[in-house]
Amino acid sequence: MQEVIAHLVKLQSMDSRIAEINSVVSNTPSQMQAIKDRLDKAVSGHKAIGSALETNKKEYLQLEKELNERKELFANSQKKLMTVQNNKEYQSVLREQDNLKKTIDDSDKTLKEMLSANYGYESELATITELKDGLELELSGVTSEKREEDKELHAELEVLVNERAEQATKISKVQLSKYDRIRGYRKNIAVAKVKDEVCNGCYMHLPPQLYVDVKKDASIYSCPYCQRILYYQEEEVVSTEE
Numbered sequence: 001m002q003e004v005i006a007h008l009v010k011l012q013s014m015d016s017r018i019a020e021i022n023s024v025v026s027n028t029p030s031q032m033q034a035i036k037d038r039l040d041k042a043v044s045g046h047k048a049i050g051s052a053l054e055t056n057k058k059e060y061l062q063l064e065k066e067l068n069e070r071k072e073l074f075a076n077s078q079k080k081l082m083t084v085q086n087n088k089e090y091q092s093v094l095r096e097q098d099n100l101k102k103t104i105d106d107s108d109k110t111l112k113e114m115l116s117a118n119y120g121y122e123s124e125l126a127t128i129t130e131l132k133d134g135l136e137l138e139l140s141g142v143t144s145e146k147r148e149e150d151k152e153l154h155a156e157l158e159v160l161v162n163e164r165a166e167q168a169t170k171i172s173k174v175q176l177s178k179y180d181r182i183r184g185y186r187k188n189i190a191v192a193k194v195k196d197e198v199c200n201g202c203y204m205h206l207p208p209q210l211y212v213d214v215k216k217d218a219s220i221y222s223c224p225y226c227q228r229i230l231y232y233q234e235e236e237v238v239s240t241e242e
């Protein structure tokens, strides 16, 4: 491989790694925001269920109190029944008891329903508490993990940027500006390997003569479709492309 091509291939691998690091680092805030958003939802859900449970418990106690008062009234009217003087009074106490009995039955039924709702709220609360705790743990784990990863990547980036600048000095200004220009409009890839007559930058089939020329490696050739600088590498060599 010509020296200039080898320099460009190396420069490309550095630029690809730099772009990869930048993409990982810039994705960190949105990854953490996604967990934060889920946590916020769990926290507000937890609050809503907690407050519904609280309200239900309060209303239950209130109704229970009223029920006990009515039961007391019923017991009193039972005593009254034994002291009534005439039939009219007797009928009146019975009517009163009928009404009380009905209200007592209704309250009993409502209390049972509220108790079952309570169990429902408690189980929902347990589930969402678990979810919330899990997300809090995940967030703190990811935060420290990302902090560590970002630190390593920043260190690698710092070294790479210097090495890249050094590598760029090995290439002529004309070649370098051509390389940078192609990289600018071809998704950061300016140098493409040719394999089986195909440009591995755009995956178009190259004209046979061009393929032969690239293989001969006598000059610098560009892909007629994507304009990337082409190079050929023997199969047994471990590839840095793809």
Ligand SMILES: [Zn+2]
Binding pocket: 192, 199, 200, 201, 202, 203, 204, 223, 224, 225, 226, 227, 228
């Ligand atoms: Zn191409």
